[in-house]
Amino acid sequence: MHNSPLTSWTVGDITVHRVDETPLPPATGPWLLPDATPEVVTAQDWLHPHFADHEGVLRIDSHSFAFVTGGRRVLVDTGIGNGKERANPAWHDLRTDFLERLTAAGFPPDSVDLVILTHLHADHVGWNTREANGDWVPTFPNSRYLTSRTEREFWAGYDMDEARAQMFRDSVIPVERAGLLDLVDVPAEGVEVAPGVRLLPTPGHTPGHVAVELTSRGETALITGDCVHHPVQFAHPAIGACVDIDPRRSEATRRELFGSLAGTGTLVLGTHFAPPTAGHVVADQDTYRLLPSNSAEGHDG
Numbered sequence: 001m002h003n004s005p006l007t008s009w010t011v012g013d014i015t016v017h018r019v020d021e022t023p024l025p026p027a028t029g030p031w032l033l034p035d036a037t038p039e040v041v042t043a044q045d046w047l048h049p050h051f052a053d054h055e056g057v058l059r060i061d062s063h064s065f066a067f068v069t070g071g072r073r074v075l076v077d078t079g080i081g082n083g084k085e086r087a088n089p090a091w092h093d094l095r096t097d098f099l100e101r102l103t104a105a106g107f108p109p110d111s112v113d114l115v116i117l118t119h120l121h122a123d124h125v126g127w128n129t130r131e132a133n134g135d136w137v138p139t140f141p142n143s144r145y146l147t148s149r150t151e152r153e154f155w156a157g158y159d160m161d162e163a164r165a166q167m168f169r170d171s172v173i174p175v176e177r178a179g180l181l182d183l184v185d186v187p188a189e190g191v192e193v194a195p196g197v198r199l200l201p202t203p204g205h206t207p208g209h210v211a212v213e214l215t216s217r218g219e220t221a222l223i224t225g226d227c228v229h230h231p232v233q234f235a236h237p238a239i240g241a242c243v244d245i246d247p248r249r250s251e252a253t254r255r256e257l258f259g260s261l262a263g264t265g266t267l268v269l270g271t272h273f274a275p276p277t278a279g280h281v282v283a284d285q286d287t288y289r290l291l292p293s294n295s296a297e298g299h300d301g
Contacts, residue, residue: 008105009267009278009293012216014067014196016223016269017105018277021062021079021098021127025090029058029230035239036232044235046289051231051274058230059274062123064098065223066105067214070195072113075102075140076212076223077271081126084170087163091122098127099139112140114194117147118225118271119206120155121243122164125171136170138178145175146193148201149183151208154245186210202227202257204250205241211257221267221278227253229272234258234281234288258288267293 007018029036038056041047052058065076079098086092099109117125128145129136138145155168175181184191190200190213199210205226212223226241227250233239237254244250261268261281268290269278279290 007275007277009221009269010219011214011221011267012196012219014069014214014216014221016065016067016214016221017107018269019064019066019075019098019102019105019107021064022094022096023274024060024062024272026057028060028090032060032241032243033058033230033232033239034242036230036236040236040239041232044232044289047232050276050292051290058232060230060272061274061277062272063277064102064127065269065271066102066107066112069197069214069216072194073107073111074114074116074194074197075107075112075143076116077118077124077225078115078127078139080123081129081171083131084122084126085166086122088122091126094126099130109139110142112143115140115143115145116193116197116199116210116212117145117151118212118223119151119209120147120168120172121206121226122167122171124225124271125167128171129174136174138175138180141178141180143180145181146184146199147181148186148199148208148210150186150203151206151210152181152183154207202253204246204248204253205244207245209253219267220264221269222261223269223271224273225271227257228270231270231273231279231290234290235284237287262288 009016041052041056080091130139186201190198196215198213202211214221240247240250262283276292279292
């Protein structure tokens with residue numbers, strides 16, 4: 001499945017590439033989304049085969065999205081990274097060929113102009129830096145890195161455990177020291193940060209979490225970040241992640257977001273969704289489901 005050809009979708013004039021990092025182990029689902037029990041998951045037959053197996057085990061991935069707009073080369077979220085010291089064994093000391101895949105998609109690290117970080121969690125900031133001569137240095141030295149001001153200021157005032165402090169030391173602070181991190185004020189209606197690219201506030205998972213909306217020639221796509229981790233949440237918006245800072249806010253964000261997306265034709269690109277990764281939200285009785293989009297994918301495994 002993960003040796004598939006490069007995967008991309010077209011949104012007007014924008015081609016969005018999925019750049020795979022790694023599938024996450026089966027234990028991820030029960031830890032991350034404890035209320036997504038096998039019974040709950042298998043009851044949604046549309047989740048099978050792409051998003052869950054026969055036993056109701058969730059498929060969860062780590063990948064980034066890359067695209068060009070207005071001549072600018074943009075990367076949304078940077079995954080887990082290589083060689084990072086992490087408490088989560090699935091994230092610890094990875095060795096993936098993410099940068100080779102990114103380059104193969106047409107985005108060699110030196111060419112990236114803008115890195116958008118939906119939030120500052122370890123599996124979204126890891127490739128912000130790479131190791132060089134024993135130091136962590138920015139992977140994208142010619143890029144601006146953007147995140148919400150609310151997000152950075154929240155963590156600045158947070159009593160971090162050692163694992164999170166380590167992540168900031170190796171993946172956030174080196175970018176700040178290099179003068180590459182820009183903090184963006186994100187009002188309720190969102191803010192445009194590049195032609196056709198808006199950050200939308202989707203708080204709850206973290207206080208400054210943003211989703212990324214792409215618009216071109218009347219077509220729209222939305223990159224979720226972690227306001228949604230898995231398609232089962234379309235059917236059950238109350239299912240939240242164990243690491244949500246504000247679970248009630250997170251649920252409210254999902255309900256509002258799904259309501260705004262249902263039936264609109266907006267292509268939803270899930271930051272942790274297994275292939276086919278993208279789809280359209282449709283109303284399903286009193287909740288929603290994701291209709292997978294295979295249009296540009298061919299057979300992804």
